Every structure is written in structure tokens, then in C-alpha cells.
Amino acid sequence: MLTSGYLSRLVALLLCIVFPLYLAIRGSASLSDIALLFSSLSERAEALHVALISPLVAPPSLNSQEAFKAPGEPARPVRSPKGGKEKRYPTLPDGLAHCINSFEKYPFLAEQVLQRKYTRYAKQTPAQKSMSRKLGYPAHFEKARKGIEVNARFSEQIAQIAREGYRTGPRALEDEEDAEFGLVDLAFAHLSRDWSSQGAKERQAVFPPVLAGLEQHFGGNERGNKVLVPGSGLGRLASDIADFGYDVVANELDYGSILAYHLLTNHTTSLHQHTLYPFVTKWTHQANPSSRYSALTVPDHWPNKAVKLVEGDFLEMFPRDGEFDAVVTLFFIDMAANAIDFLSNIHRLLKPGGLWINLGPLKWGTHTALQLSAEEVLHLADLIGFDVDHTSRKSIDSLYADQPDVLLKFTYGEYMWSFIISENGC
Numbered sequence: 001m002l003t004s005g006y007l008s009r010l011v012a013l014l015l016c017i018v019f020p021l022y023l024a025i026r027g028s029a030s031l032s033d034i035a036l037l038f039s040s041l042s043e044r045a046e047a048l049h050v051a052l053i054s055p056l057v058a059p060p061s062l063n064s065q066e067a068f069k070a071p072g073e074p075a076r077p078v079r080s081p082k083g084g085k086e087k088r089y090p091t092l093p094d095g096l097a098h099c100i101n102s103f104e105k106y107p108f109l110a111e112q113v114l115q116r117k118y119t120r121y122a123k124q125t126p127a128q129k130s131m132s133r134k135l136g137y138p139a140h141f142e143k144a145r146k147g148i149e150v151n152a153r154f155s156e157q158i159a160q161i162a163r164e165g166y167r168t169g170p171r172a173l174e175d176e177e178d179a180e181f182g183l184v185d186l187a188f189a190h191l192s193r194d195w196s197s198q199g200a201k202e203r204q205a206v207f208p209p210v211l212a213g214l215e216q217h218f219g220g221n222e223r224g225n226k227v228l229v230p231g232s233g234l235g236r237l238a239s240d241i242a243d244f245g246y247d248v249v250a251n252e253l254d255y256g257s258i259l260a261y262h263l264l265t266n267h268t269t270s271l272h273q274h275t276l277y278p279f280v281t282k283w284t285h286q287a288n289p290s291s292r293y294s295a296l297t298v299p300d301h302w303p304n305k306a307v308k309l310v311e312g313d314f315l316e317m318f319p320r321d322g323e324f325d326a327v328v329t330l331f332f333i334d335m336a337a338n339a340i341d342f343l344s345n346i347h348r349l350l351k352p353g354g355l356w357i358n359l360g361p362l363k364w365g366t367h368t369a370l371q372l373s374a375e376e377v378l379h380l381a382d383l384i385g386f387d388v389d390h391t392s393r394k395s396i397d398s399l400y401a402d403q404p405d406v407l408l409k410f411t412y413g414e415y416m417w418s419f420i421i422s423e424n425g426c
């Protein structure tokens with residue numbers, strides 16, 4: 001065990017320091033490039049020194065991915081490996097250790113992303129580098145590193161609170177390869193969508209129709225009506241619904257979102273307390289050199305503490321039939337492995353006369369059994385026993401966790417519909 005731990009640290013040392021240095025020198029880097037590289041490497045060497053002297057801290061995962069996703073790439077649920085494999089941390093919920101580990105390792109993972117960019121930069125010819133310097137390109141590495149430092153403090157807080165809340169103790173939670181840059185990156189993008197002033201425009205496109213649908217159905221009698229928001233993400237819609245007086249239950253499966261939500265809801269003492277640079281490693285599709293360093297602060301509004309968050313799979317966490325007066329799904333039903341299971345479960349959870357409001361694109365994953373069109377979803381809802389309120393249909397275009405000032409925008413076309421269960425429950 002000990003030997004393999006030290007071996008993997010040695011590999012990390014070679015990959016993170018010796019190899020990039022070799023590349024830079026072989027690529028006839030200029031003195032200023034080498035100076036820049038040394039400044040980056042001194043920080044990494046320090047981090048690795050800590051790793052080498054501490055038996056509890058492992059070297060950074062080497063499987064993190066820079067993979068550019070659409071800014072609004074909706075979260076896929078994080079689960080720990082199943083399929084007969086023994087649960088690695090039997091006392092912790094599925095996926096939690098992986099998420100804590102990812103938040104803790106964020107500085108290493110983000111630095112790896114930057115290092116890959118630097119390696120490509122450093123491979124240029126001297127003439128190309130001289131021109132890149134005239135563009136001021138090397139400054140990007142330093143600016144990005146400063147943003148990563150700020151993000152790392154935030155990410156560390158999330159992990160710390162999670163460790164306390166779930167009583168993980170000080171033990172290491174990692175597998176060798178079990179930390180994921182994309183998970184933290186996505187949590188940051190969701191924070192921007194849900195809890196920053198920059199996300200307001202995006203929320204304005206989709207929240208008001210949902211809130212209006214609820215108001216129309218309940219006619220201003222919000223109190224006492226129980227609303228479920230499955231796939232609640234960072235929880236802003238659930239919180240805004242609760243602000244109207246509904247009794248709201250949010251449900252989420254992904255600890256990337258859940259842990260960030262805990263920090264905002266239970267460990268934040270002032271609005272705009274936390275600063276983030278959510279786009280600092282995203283360098284493509286930029287309209288100008290500085291937009292990738294745009295900072296935002298969260299939360300821009302107090303999370304409603306009356307919301308009850310149920311952590312776990314929507315299909316498993318609610319055994320009681322007819323528990324809710326309304327179910328609201330926003331960018332959610334296309335997460336289903338089988339849409340029939342999701343729609344049947346929504347139907348089962350609603351009281352007679354209950355309301356389901358759905359809004360979102362049908363961006364089915366490749367893992368799903370049915371990739372239905374909007375018309376087929378309506379037909380399925382009808383087969384399951386919902387009455388489709390055709391007057392409620394709205395066609396909406398919106399962005400999802402979008403980065404400001406980027407040249408490539410992913411606009412999602414969504415339909416919104418309300419579905420009602422008739423009073424006799426059929």
C-alpha cells in the first residue's frame with residue numbers, strides 16, 4: 001500500500017514538474033517563459049511537498065478532464081459505482097466521498113487544466129511565442145491562477161462543511177482516480193445560474209411561467225399546499241416557490257449540488273458573501289481577453305430555509321402515494337433512464353386534483369430507454385392518467401448556466417405544460 005502510494009506520488013512528480021519542464025526547455029522556451037514556468041512549478045512543488053510528507057493526502061487525480069462542455073451542460077447525477085461492487089464507504093451516501101474529494105482536490109485539478117494549456121503554449125516556436133507575448137498571452141496563466149486560488153478557498157469551505165455535516169472524520173476519502181474537475185466546475189456554473197445576479201436573466205426566462213402556473217392553479221392559496229421540486233439542482237426555484245408561502249420539498253441526487261447548497265443555506269451569513277471565478281479555465285469562444293475572469297458573488301438572495309431538501313433518488317425517496325399538491329420539474333425529466341418511470345412516479349406522488357408543471361428541453365442522454373419527442377411525452381402523460389392542460393402550453397427559449405460574453409451560446413428551446421390529475425384520481 002505504502003509503496004504504491006509513493007510510486008503514484010513519484011509519477012505525479014514526474015508528470016507535473018519534470019515532464020513540463022523538459023517540454024518547455026526542449027521547445028526552446030524563452031527566459032521569461034521559463035521564469036513563468038518556474039513560478040508555477042514552485043507552487044506545485046510546494047503542494048507536492050505537502051503531499052509527500054503527509055500520509056493522508058494523495059497526489060492529484062490524473063483523470064480530471066478539461067473537456068469543454070456546453071456552458072449549460074446539465075448535470076448528470078453522480079453515483080458511486082454499483083453493479084455488484086462493494087460500497088467503498090458504507091456509512092456515507094452514494095457519491096458523497098467522490099464529491100468531497102473533488103472539492104478538496106479542486107486546486108490540483110484546476111492547475112492540471114492550466115498546465116495542459118501551458119504545455120501547448122510552450123510548444124510554440126520562438127517566433128510564435130514572441131508574437132503571443134505581444135498579445136499579452138502569458139498573463140492569462142497568472143490571472144487564471146489567481147482566480148483558481150479564490151475558487152479553491154470556496155471549494156475547500158464546501159468540502160470542510162460536508163466533512164463536518166456528514167461526519168466523515170479526517171480520513172482520506174479518495175481512490176487514486178476518484179476526483180473530478182468537471183463536477184466542481186459544474187457546481188460553480190449552477191451557482192452562477194441559481195444564486196448570482198448574472199444568472200437573473202436566465203432565471204427570468206423560466207421561473208415566472210412556472211410561478212404563474214402554480215398561482216393560476218392554487219388561486220392565491222399557497223399556504224398548506226405541498227410542492228415537490230425533484231432534480232432541484234442548486235435549489236433556487238424551490239426557494240423562490242417557498243418565498244410565495246408554499247410548503248416546498250426539494251429533492252436532489254447529486255452531491256456536487258447538494259454540498260454547495262448546504263454552504264449557501266446553512267453557512268452563509270451575508271448576501272454576496274462568496275466570490276467565485278466560475279469561468280476561469282474556460283478559454284474558448286471568448287469575445288474579449290478578460291471575460292473569462294469575470295467574478296461573481298453568491299448568494300444574491302437569501303435561500304429560503306423553510307425548503308426541506310431530500311437527498312437521494314427521486315424514484316426511491318418518496319414512498320407515500322398522493323403526498324403532494326404539485327410537482328414542478330425544470331430541466332429534469334430528460335435525466336430519466338426511463339421516462340415512463342419518472343412520469344409514473346410523478347403521477348403516483350400527486351393527490352387527486354394535483355398539478356404537475358414541466359418545463360425543459362428533451363435533451364435525453366444516450367443511457368435512456370426512450371428518447372421521446374414533446375408530442376410523445378404528452379401522449380405518455382395521457383396514457384399514465386394525466387389530463388394535459390393544452391392552454392398552458394408555452395414555447396420558451398433560454399440559456400443554461402451561461403458564461404457572459406461568449407461567442408457560442410447554447411439556447412435551449414423548451415416547452416412548458418401543466419398536467420392535472422382529475423379529482424377522482426384517474
Ligand SMILES: C[S@@+](CC[C@H](N)C(=O)[O-])C[C@H]1O[C@@H](n2cnc3c(N)ncnc32)[C@H](O)[C@@H]1O
Nearest residue numbers: 074075077231233252253254313314330331335
Ligand atoms: C439539468 S439539472 C437541473 C437542475 C435545476 N432544476 C435547474 O433547472 O437548474 C437536473 C438535475 O436533476 C438531478 N437528478 C437527475 N436524476 C435524478 C433523480 N433520479 N433524483 C433526483 N435528482 C436527480 C441532477 O443531479 C441534476 O441536478
